Amino acid sequence: MIENNPKKIHIPEHCPVRNVFDRFGDKWSVLILMALDTAPSMRFNELHKGIELISQKMLTVTLKTLEADGLVKRTMYPQIPPRVEYELTERAKTLLPHIHNLIDWSKEHMADIEESRKVYQEQLA
Amino acid sequence: MIENNPKKIHIPEHCPVRNVFDRFGDKWSVLILMALDTAPSMRFNELHKGIELISQKMLTVTLKTLEADGLVKRTMYPQIPPRVEYELTERAKTLLPHIHNLIDWSKEHMADIEESRKVYQEQLA
DNA sequence: CCTTTGACTTACCAAAAGTAAGTAAATATA
DNA sequence: TATATTTACTTACTTTTGGTAAGTCAAAGG
Numbered sequence: 189m190i191e192n193n194p195k196k197i198h199i200p201e202h203c204p205v206r207n208v209f210d211r212f213g214d215k216w217s218v219l220i221l222m223a224l225d226t227a228p229s230m231r232f233n234e235l236h237k238g239i240e241l242i243s244q245k246m247l248t249v250t251l252k253t254l255e256a257d258g259l260v261k262r263t264m265y266p267q268i269p270p271r272v273e274y275e276l277t278e279r280a281k282t283l284l285p286h287i288h289n290l291i292d293w294s295k296e297h298m299a300d301i302e303e304s305r306k307v308y309q310e311q312l313a
Numbered sequence: 314m315i316e317n318n319p320k321k322i323h324i325p326e327h328c329p330v331r332n333v334f335d336r337f338g339d340k341w342s343v344l345i346l347m348a349l350d351t352a353p354s355m356r357f358n359e360l361h362k363g364i365e366l367i368s369q370k371m372l373t374v375t376l377k378t379l380e381a382d383g384l385v386k387r388t389m390y391p392q393i394p395p396r397v398e399y400e401l402t403e404r405a406k407t408l409l410p411h412i413h414n415l416i417d418w419s420k421e422h423m424a425d426i427e428e429s430r431k432v433y434q435e436q437l438a
Numbered sequence: 439c440c441t442t443t444g445a446c447t448t449a450c451c452a453a454a455a456g457t458a459a460g461t462a463a464a465t466a467t468a
Numbered sequence: 469t470a471t472a473t474t475t476a477c478t479t480a481c482t483t484t485t486g487g488t489a490a491g492t493c494a495a496a497g498g
Contacts, residue, residue, distance in 0.1 A: 198363055206344070207423055212415070213340050215455085219331070232476050243456055248477060258429030268464045269475040279422060286414045290337070293411055297404060298332055304383035340486085357445050368487055373446060393495045394444040 211257065216242055216250040218287060221276065224260065225284055229275040259283070336382065341367055341375040343412060346384065346401065350409055354388075354400040384408070 212218055216239070223238050224230055230238070236247055251274060254260040259280040265271040276284070337343055341364070348363050349355055355363070361372055376399060379385040384405040390396040401409070 198365070207419065207426075209343050209415075209419075210340070213338055213343065215335070215338050218334050218338065233474095236476095241456095244477070245457085245479095246455065249455095256430050256433040257426045258433075264476095267475090268462080269473085270462090270477085272476065279425065282422075283418055286411065286418055289411045289414065290334075293408055294332065294334075297407075300404065301332075301382045305381050308381040361445095366487095369446070370448095370488085371486065374486095389445090392444095393493080394442085395446085395493090397445060 211253070214250070216246055217254060220247070220250055220254060221259065221280060221284065221287065222291075224274060224276045224280075229263075229273045232272055232274070235274065254280075336378070339375070341371055342379060345372070345375055345379060346405055346409065346412065347416075349385065349399060349401045349405075354398040357397050357399070360399065379405075 219239050219242070220235065223235055226238075227234075232247070232251075235251075236242065236244060239247070251260060251262070255262050258277055261275050261277050263273045263275075265273070344364050344367070345360065348360055352359075357372070357376075360376075361367065361369060364372070376385060376387070380387050383402055386400050386402050388398045388400075390398070
Protein backbone atom coordinates (compact mmCIF):
# COMPACT_ATOMS: atom_id res chain seq x y z
CA MET A 189 0.00 0.00 0.00
CA ILE A 190 2.62 2.41 -1.08
CA GLU A 191 0.85 5.56 -2.39
CA ASN A 192 -2.71 5.05 -1.20
CA ASN A 193 -3.98 8.38 -2.53
CA PRO A 194 -5.87 10.40 0.08
CA LYS A 195 -7.24 13.20 -2.11
CA LYS A 196 -6.22 12.84 -5.70
CA ILE A 197 -5.49 16.39 -6.69
CA HIS A 198 -2.55 16.53 -8.94
CA ILE A 199 -1.14 19.46 -10.83
CA PRO A 200 1.45 17.84 -13.06
CA GLU A 201 4.56 19.40 -14.40
CA HIS A 202 3.47 19.34 -18.03
CA CYS A 203 -0.07 20.55 -18.57
CA PRO A 204 -1.70 23.46 -20.41
CA VAL A 205 -2.23 25.27 -17.15
CA ARG A 206 1.43 25.24 -16.26
CA ASN A 207 2.32 26.03 -19.81
CA VAL A 208 0.23 29.14 -19.76
CA PHE A 209 1.06 30.34 -16.32
CA ASP A 210 4.73 29.88 -16.81
CA ARG A 211 4.27 32.49 -19.50
CA PHE A 212 2.01 34.81 -17.55
CA GLY A 213 3.74 33.84 -14.37
CA ASP A 214 6.65 36.06 -15.12
CA LYS A 215 7.08 39.65 -14.19
CA TRP A 216 6.76 41.29 -17.59
CA SER A 217 4.72 39.41 -20.21
CA VAL A 218 1.33 40.64 -19.12
CA LEU A 219 2.59 44.18 -18.66
CA ILE A 220 3.92 44.23 -22.20
CA LEU A 221 0.66 42.88 -23.59
CA MET A 222 -1.21 45.59 -21.72
CA ALA A 223 1.07 48.30 -22.99
CA LEU A 224 0.67 47.09 -26.57
CA ASP A 225 -3.07 47.15 -26.07
CA THR A 226 -3.02 50.94 -25.70
CA ALA A 227 -1.91 51.66 -29.27
CA PRO A 228 -2.08 49.97 -32.66
CA SER A 229 1.67 49.44 -32.60
CA MET A 230 4.66 50.50 -30.55
CA ARG A 231 8.40 50.76 -30.93
CA PHE A 232 10.97 49.25 -28.63
CA ASN A 233 11.83 52.47 -26.87
CA GLU A 234 8.22 53.46 -26.44
CA LEU A 235 7.66 50.22 -24.56
CA HIS A 236 10.84 50.73 -22.60
CA LYS A 237 9.78 54.17 -21.47
CA GLY A 238 6.15 53.20 -20.99
CA ILE A 239 6.68 50.22 -18.72
CA GLU A 240 8.34 51.63 -15.66
CA LEU A 241 11.45 49.88 -14.42
CA ILE A 242 11.66 47.19 -17.08
CA SER A 243 15.24 46.69 -18.22
CA GLN A 244 16.19 46.61 -21.88
CA LYS A 245 17.33 43.05 -21.48
CA MET A 246 14.07 41.83 -19.99
CA LEU A 247 12.10 43.76 -22.58
CA THR A 248 13.96 42.06 -25.43
CA VAL A 249 13.79 38.56 -24.00
CA THR A 250 10.13 38.87 -23.04
CA LEU A 251 9.21 40.30 -26.43
CA LYS A 252 10.98 37.34 -28.01
CA THR A 253 9.01 34.77 -26.05
CA LEU A 254 5.78 36.62 -26.80
CA GLU A 255 6.71 36.63 -30.45
CA ALA A 256 7.55 32.93 -30.32
CA ASP A 257 4.12 32.26 -28.80
CA GLY A 258 2.44 34.17 -31.59
CA LEU A 259 1.11 36.82 -29.24
CA VAL A 260 3.18 39.69 -30.58
CA LYS A 261 4.09 40.53 -34.15
CA ARG A 262 7.45 42.13 -34.77
CA THR A 263 8.07 44.19 -37.88
CA MET A 264 11.53 45.46 -38.65
CA TYR A 265 12.08 48.32 -41.07
CA PRO A 266 15.63 48.17 -42.44
CA GLN A 267 16.63 51.74 -41.76
CA ILE A 268 19.43 53.28 -39.85
CA PRO A 269 18.90 53.91 -37.04
CA PRO A 270 16.64 50.86 -37.07
CA ARG A 271 12.91 50.96 -36.58
CA VAL A 272 11.05 48.00 -35.12
CA GLU A 273 7.32 47.97 -34.50
CA TYR A 274 5.53 45.61 -32.14
CA GLU A 275 1.83 44.88 -32.19
CA LEU A 276 -0.64 42.42 -30.72
CA THR A 277 -1.73 39.46 -32.83
CA GLU A 278 -5.32 38.32 -33.12
CA ARG A 279 -4.48 35.52 -30.73
CA ALA A 280 -3.35 38.01 -28.13
CA LYS A 281 -6.51 40.04 -28.63
CA THR A 282 -8.61 37.05 -27.61
CA LEU A 283 -6.57 36.82 -24.44
CA LEU A 284 -6.72 40.45 -23.36
CA PRO A 285 -10.33 40.51 -22.17
CA HIS A 286 -9.44 37.86 -19.59
CA ILE A 287 -6.46 39.87 -18.46
CA HIS A 288 -8.64 42.93 -18.14
CA ASN A 289 -11.01 40.95 -15.97
CA LEU A 290 -8.12 40.19 -13.66
CA ILE A 291 -7.15 43.84 -13.63
CA ASP A 292 -10.70 44.85 -12.77
CA TRP A 293 -10.76 42.29 -9.99
CA SER A 294 -7.50 43.63 -8.72
CA LYS A 295 -8.70 47.23 -8.73
CA GLU A 296 -11.82 46.17 -6.90
CA HIS A 297 -9.99 44.23 -4.19
CA MET A 298 -6.64 45.93 -3.86
CA ALA A 299 -7.67 48.21 -1.00
CA ASP A 300 -8.90 45.23 1.01
CA ILE A 301 -5.80 43.24 0.16
CA GLU A 302 -3.49 46.01 1.32
CA GLU A 303 -5.50 46.24 4.52
CA SER A 304 -5.07 42.48 4.99
CA ARG A 305 -1.36 42.78 4.44
CA LYS A 306 -1.13 45.50 7.06
CA VAL A 307 -3.06 43.46 9.60
CA TYR A 308 -0.89 40.42 8.85
CA GLN A 309 2.28 42.44 9.37
CA GLU A 310 1.04 43.77 12.67
CA GLN A 311 0.28 40.27 13.90
CA LEU A 312 3.89 39.31 13.35
CA ALA A 313 5.25 42.16 15.45
CA MET B 314 11.07 70.65 -24.68
CA ILE B 315 12.57 67.90 -22.65
CA GLU B 316 10.06 65.03 -22.50
CA ASN B 317 7.60 65.95 -25.26
CA ASN B 318 5.56 62.77 -24.85
CA PRO B 319 4.99 60.92 -28.12
CA LYS B 320 2.38 58.38 -26.99
CA LYS B 321 1.52 58.71 -23.36
CA ILE B 322 1.22 55.12 -22.29
CA HIS B 323 2.65 54.68 -18.88
CA ILE B 324 2.57 51.65 -16.65
CA PRO B 325 3.92 53.02 -13.38
CA GLU B 326 5.72 51.08 -10.73
CA HIS B 327 3.00 51.41 -8.11
CA CYS B 328 -0.46 50.69 -9.43
CA PRO B 329 -3.13 48.06 -8.71
CA VAL B 330 -2.23 46.20 -11.87
CA ARG B 331 1.39 45.76 -10.85
CA ASN B 332 0.31 45.01 -7.34
CA VAL B 333 -1.85 42.15 -8.52
CA PHE B 334 0.40 40.77 -11.17
CA ASP B 335 3.41 40.79 -8.93
CA ARG B 336 1.37 38.33 -6.92
CA PHE B 337 0.03 36.26 -9.80
CA GLY B 338 3.22 36.89 -11.70
CA ASP B 339 5.09 34.34 -9.71
CA LYS B 340 5.43 30.70 -10.42
CA TRP B 341 3.35 29.22 -7.64
CA SER B 342 0.54 31.43 -6.28
CA VAL B 343 -2.00 30.59 -8.95
CA LEU B 344 -1.15 26.91 -8.84
CA ILE B 345 -1.73 26.81 -5.10
CA LEU B 346 -5.05 28.61 -5.43
CA MET B 347 -6.08 26.10 -8.07
CA ALA B 348 -5.08 23.16 -5.93
CA LEU B 349 -7.01 24.53 -2.97
CA ASP B 350 -10.00 24.92 -5.24
CA THR B 351 -10.27 21.16 -5.65
CA ALA B 352 -11.14 20.42 -2.02
CA PRO B 353 -12.73 22.24 0.90
CA SER B 354 -9.40 22.30 2.69
CA MET B 355 -5.97 20.80 2.35
CA ARG B 356 -2.97 20.06 4.50
CA PHE B 357 0.56 21.18 3.81
CA ASN B 358 1.79 17.82 2.61
CA GLU B 359 -1.24 17.28 0.41
CA LEU B 360 -0.39 20.47 -1.40
CA HIS B 361 3.25 19.52 -1.54
CA LYS B 362 2.47 16.20 -3.16
CA GLY B 363 -0.31 17.58 -5.34
CA ILE B 364 1.61 20.39 -6.97
CA GLU B 365 4.35 18.69 -8.86
CA LEU B 366 7.87 20.02 -8.38
CA ILE B 367 7.09 22.74 -5.87
CA SER B 368 9.68 22.82 -3.10
CA GLN B 369 8.73 22.95 0.55
CA LYS B 370 10.36 26.31 0.86
CA MET B 371 8.42 27.86 -1.99
CA LEU B 372 5.21 26.28 -0.75
CA THR B 373 5.63 27.84 2.67
CA VAL B 374 6.63 31.28 1.46
CA THR B 375 3.90 31.39 -1.16
CA LEU B 376 1.27 30.21 1.29
CA LYS B 377 2.39 32.97 3.63
CA THR B 378 1.96 35.70 1.06
CA LEU B 379 -1.41 34.29 0.06
CA GLU B 380 -2.39 34.29 3.70
CA ALA B 381 -1.15 37.85 4.10
CA ASP B 382 -3.27 38.90 1.14
CA GLY B 383 -6.33 37.29 2.68
CA LEU B 384 -6.66 34.75 -0.10
CA VAL B 385 -5.90 31.71 1.99
CA LYS B 386 -6.97 30.89 5.53
CA ARG B 387 -4.57 28.90 7.65
CA THR B 388 -5.81 26.89 10.59
CA MET B 389 -3.38 25.21 12.90
CA TYR B 390 -4.43 22.39 15.19
CA PRO B 391 -2.06 22.17 18.14
CA GLN B 392 -1.31 18.47 17.93
CA ILE B 393 1.86 16.53 17.61
CA PRO B 394 2.73 15.88 14.89
CA PRO B 395 1.10 19.17 13.92
CA ARG B 396 -1.87 19.51 11.62
CA VAL B 397 -2.37 22.61 9.52
CA GLU B 398 -5.28 23.09 7.15
CA TYR B 399 -5.38 25.59 4.32
CA GLU B 400 -8.51 26.78 2.56
CA LEU B 401 -9.59 29.48 0.16
CA THR B 402 -11.19 32.61 1.55
CA GLU B 403 -14.30 34.21 0.09
CA ARG B 404 -12.05 36.78 -1.51
CA ALA B 405 -10.12 34.08 -3.31
CA LYS B 406 -13.33 32.49 -4.46
CA THR B 407 -14.29 35.66 -6.30
CA LEU B 408 -10.94 35.52 -8.07
CA LEU B 409 -11.00 31.92 -9.18
CA PRO B 410 -13.54 32.25 -12.00
CA HIS B 411 -11.18 34.69 -13.72
CA ILE B 412 -8.32 32.28 -13.32
CA HIS B 413 -10.41 29.50 -14.76
CA ASN B 414 -11.17 31.69 -17.75
CA LEU B 415 -7.46 32.01 -18.32
CA ILE B 416 -7.05 28.27 -18.00
CA ASP B 417 -9.82 27.69 -20.52
CA TRP B 418 -8.19 30.16 -22.89
CA SER B 419 -4.92 28.37 -22.45
CA LYS B 420 -6.40 24.95 -23.14
CA GLU B 421 -8.07 26.35 -26.23
CA HIS B 422 -4.93 27.95 -27.61
CA MET B 423 -2.09 25.82 -26.32
CA ALA B 424 -1.85 23.62 -29.41
CA ASP B 425 -1.56 26.68 -31.65
CA ILE B 426 0.93 28.29 -29.33
CA GLU B 427 3.14 25.22 -29.30
CA GLU B 428 2.95 25.14 -33.08
CA SER B 429 4.01 28.80 -33.16
CA ARG B 430 6.92 28.05 -30.87
CA LYS B 431 8.05 25.26 -33.13
CA VAL B 432 7.88 27.45 -36.24
CA TYR B 433 9.74 30.21 -34.43
CA GLN B 434 12.49 27.81 -33.41
CA GLU B 435 12.87 26.54 -36.94
CA GLN B 436 13.25 30.06 -38.26
CA LEU B 437 16.21 30.60 -35.97
CA ALA B 438 18.03 27.51 -37.22
C1' DC C 439 15.90 4.30 23.28
C1' DC C 440 15.25 5.05 18.56
C1' DT C 441 12.33 5.89 14.68
C1' DT C 442 8.45 8.14 12.63
C1' DT C 443 5.36 11.95 11.71
C1' DG C 444 4.04 16.84 9.79
C1' DA C 445 5.03 21.35 9.10
C1' DC C 446 8.07 23.72 8.69
C1' DT C 447 13.58 26.36 9.00
C1' DT C 448 18.22 27.05 7.69
C1' DA C 449 22.40 26.97 5.04
C1' DC C 450 24.08 26.51 0.87
C1' DC C 451 24.02 26.57 -4.26
C1' DA C 452 22.02 27.39 -8.97
C1' DA C 453 19.17 30.00 -11.99
C1' DA C 454 16.91 34.15 -13.21
C1' DA C 455 16.77 38.95 -13.49
C1' DG C 456 18.90 43.63 -13.08
C1' DT C 457 22.86 46.98 -14.33
C1' DA C 458 25.86 49.15 -17.11
C1' DA C 459 28.59 49.35 -20.86
C1' DG C 460 29.27 48.19 -25.66
C1' DT C 461 27.82 47.52 -30.86
C1' DA C 462 26.33 48.80 -35.61
C1' DA C 463 25.80 52.04 -39.33
C1' DA C 464 24.30 56.24 -41.16
C1' DT C 465 23.20 61.01 -40.49
C1' DA C 466 23.96 65.54 -38.01
C1' DT C 467 26.99 68.72 -35.91
C1' DA C 468 31.61 71.02 -34.81
C1' DT D 469 37.92 65.11 -40.56
C1' DA D 470 36.36 63.99 -36.07
C1' DT D 471 32.79 63.46 -32.89
C1' DA D 472 28.08 62.90 -31.33
C1' DT D 473 23.46 61.01 -31.99
C1' DT D 474 20.02 57.62 -32.84
C1' DT D 475 17.63 52.86 -32.21
C1' DA D 476 17.45 48.35 -31.05
C1' DC D 477 19.58 45.57 -29.27
C1' DT D 478 24.14 42.26 -26.88
C1' DT D 479 27.43 41.04 -23.49
C1' DA D 480 29.71 40.70 -19.08
C1' DC D 481 28.99 41.12 -14.51
C1' DT D 482 26.31 41.47 -10.09
C1' DT D 483 22.31 40.89 -7.27
C1' DT D 484 18.16 38.66 -6.19
C1' DT D 485 15.25 34.83 -6.27
C1' DG D 486 14.39 30.09 -6.16
C1' DG D 487 15.81 25.11 -5.46
C1' DT D 488 18.09 21.29 -2.59
C1' DA D 489 18.97 18.88 1.19
C1' DA D 490 19.50 18.51 5.83
C1' DG D 491 17.91 19.81 10.40
C1' DT D 492 14.25 20.96 14.19
C1' DC D 493 10.46 20.05 17.47
C1' DA D 494 7.77 17.12 20.52
C1' DA D 495 5.03 13.18 21.17
C1' DA D 496 3.62 8.42 20.01
C1' DG D 497 4.87 3.60 18.59
C1' DG D 498 7.93 -0.36 18.43
